[in-house]
Amino acid sequence: MKSFASLDLIEPLKRAVSAENYETLTPIQAQAIPPLLERRDVLGCAQTGTGKTAAFLLPILHHLANEEIVGKPFIRALILTPTRELAAQIGESFEAYGQFLDLRHLVVFGGVSQRPQVAALRRGIDLMVATPGRLLDLHGQGFIHFDDVDFFVLDEADRMLDMGFIRDIRRILEMLPQKRQNLLFSATMPESIVKLASAFLTEPVRVEVDRQSTTVEQIIQRVMFVARADKKRLLRHLLGDADVESAIVFTRTKHGANRVTKDLKKAGVEAAAIHGNKSQGARLRALAGFKAGEVRILVATDIASRGIDVEGVSHVFNYDLPNISESYVHRIGRTGRAGREGIAIAFCDESESEYLHDIQKLIGKSLDVDLDHEWHCPEAVPVPRQGRNSGAGGSRRPPGRPQSGASRSRTESSRRNADRSGGSSRPRWRGRGGSGRG
Numbered sequence: 544m545k546s547f548a549s550l551d552l553i554e555p556l557k558r559a560v561s562a563e564n565y566e567t568l569t570p571i572q573a574q575a576i577p578p579l580l581e582r583r584d585v586l587g588c589a590q591t592g593t594g595k596t597a598a599f600l601l602p603i604l605h606h607l608a609n610e611e612i613v614g615k616p617f618i619r620a621l622i623l624t625p626t627r628e629l630a631a632q633i634g635e636s637f638e639a640y641g642q643f644l645d646l647r648h649l650v651v652f653g654g655v656s657q658r659p660q661v662a663a664l665r666r667g668i669d670l671m672v673a674t675p676g677r678l679l680d681l682h683g684q685g686f687i688h689f690d691d692v693d694f695f696v697l698d699e700a701d702r703m704l705d706m707g708f709i710r711d712i713r714r715i716l717e718m719l720p721q722k723r724q725n726l727l728f729s730a731t732m733p734e735s736i737v738k739l740a741s742a743f744l745t746e747p748v749r750v751e752v753d754r755q756s757t758t759v760e761q762i763i764q765r766v767m768f769v770a771r772a773d774k775k776r777l778l779r780h781l782l783g784d785a786d787v788e789s790a791i792v793f794t795r796t797k798h799g800a801n802r803v804t805k806d807l808k809k810a811g812v813e814a815a816a817i818h819g820n821k822s823q824g825a826r827l828r829a830l831a832g833f834k835a836g837e838v839r840i841l842v843a844t845d846i847a848s849r850g851i852d853v854e855g856v857s858h859v860f861n862y863d864l865p866n867i868s869e870s871y872v873h874r875i876g877r878t879g880r881a882g883r884e885g886i887a888i889a890f891c892d893e894s895e896s897e898y899l900h901d902i903q904k905l906i907g908k909s910l911d912v913d914l915d916h917e918w919h920c921p922e923a924v925p926v927p928r929q930g931r932n933s934g935a936g937g938s939r940r941p942p943g944r945p946q947s948g949a950s951r952s953r954t955e956s957s958r959r960n961a962d963r964s965g966g967s968s969r970p971r972w973r974g975r976g977g978s979g980r981g
């Protein structure tokens with residue numbers, strides 16, 4: 544396990560990671576930082592939670608700090624991200640890693656007043672983290688030029704494409720100077736991303752950890768078959784379990800998120816919704832309340848959840864199954880972070896068998912079926928497909944000793960899986976310090 548001390552990073556950066564209580568490099572950091580320090584382009588396949596932000600920020604800060612500039616700095620490094628939340632989190636990481644450096648950064652995204660952003664641009668900045676829309680907006684108004692960009696990062700590229708940002712990305716790429724260092728990070732590597740990467744990366748070094756289609760081992764995953772109308776009762780029941788320290792409940796739509804939140808509040812459960820229709824202030828407040836432990840339950844849609852990095856989310860509830868199976872993997876990745884065990888429970892109603900089938904195909908296994916609840920709905924159990932994985936199989940826990948669906952005890956097959964892998968759940972990396980940041 545490599546330590547930060549062994550890297551050729553400037554001292555203020557080593558001091559900063561040590562202040563963050565990082566001891567050893569995560570696998571993505573061990574692979575990506577050395578080539579990035581040598582100014583190579585990098586194509587990274589890694590999801591949030593693997594330490595990828597430090598993997599690209601540390602070398603960039605190293606280069607920015609080492610280079611002499613004359614006059615006011617102006618966007619020497621540009622990081623594009625799909626969502627406001629992710630942009631804000633990268634901004635926080637910059638503040639942590641750059642705390643002993645004299646570098647300025649700015650996070651820009653839409654939905655908030657642009658006045659402070661413009662004022663900061665006038666004062667000069669070294670690094671900008673931006674969502675594509677607001678960036679192009681500011682450029683269109685003449686507040687931004689890209690002449691000084693030496694480093695360009697496209698983060699969560701797959702999500703960018705999913706969200707329809709491809710044209711914006713192309714427009715931005717056309718405006719960047721020819722000579723620059725490029726990085727592309729993506730949780731998945733479909734053909735579209737490989738094509739995009741080849742359009743702007745030069746002989747990239749490929750680094751890869753934790754492909755999205757392999758779900759993280761330490762997450763216990765179960766499915767509960769339930770009628771649509773009973774989902775809210777089942778959720779209330781499960782949230783009543785003291786083991787649910789903090790949870791994210793996923794819905795497919797913004798409307799659904801509002802409905803679930805309202806319903807929980809009515810039942811006396813403190814919950815906050817986070818989705819694209821909420822104002823930026825409301826989203827950040829909800830996230831801050833959740834991170835601080837004031838709100839135990841966050842109700843989120845897929846897009847809003849991307850990049851949420853909160854330590855110690857004990858449970859993820861898939862109130863609605865996602866119609867895009869990759870989203871399931873992103874969702875459950877919110878729990879079981881940094882070596883902790885997490886529990887992910889999927890609710891599947893009569894109309895969602897296809898989604899369940901696709902998810903199980905993607906992750907390459909059947910979810911354990913949890914029958915120990917009074918809302919079990921046999922009609923929601925998928926009919927076995929001929930010669931194919933039915934999706935409803937898995938190992939059924941025999942109804943016997945009642946066990947709360949949200950409790951931490953394992954079902955038979957997950958115990959067997961753990962036995963096969965040596966009996967313990969493998970942390971994504973060891974030596975993690977308890978900085979409490981995130």
Ligand code: AMP
Binds near residue numbers: 566591596881980
């Ligand atoms: P990321 O994948 O960049 O979102 O990082 C996930 C979490 O891991 C963040 O809370 C980081 O502060 C934390 N982290 C990143 N690198 C390390 C490391 N080498 N050791 C311990 N924690 C880390």
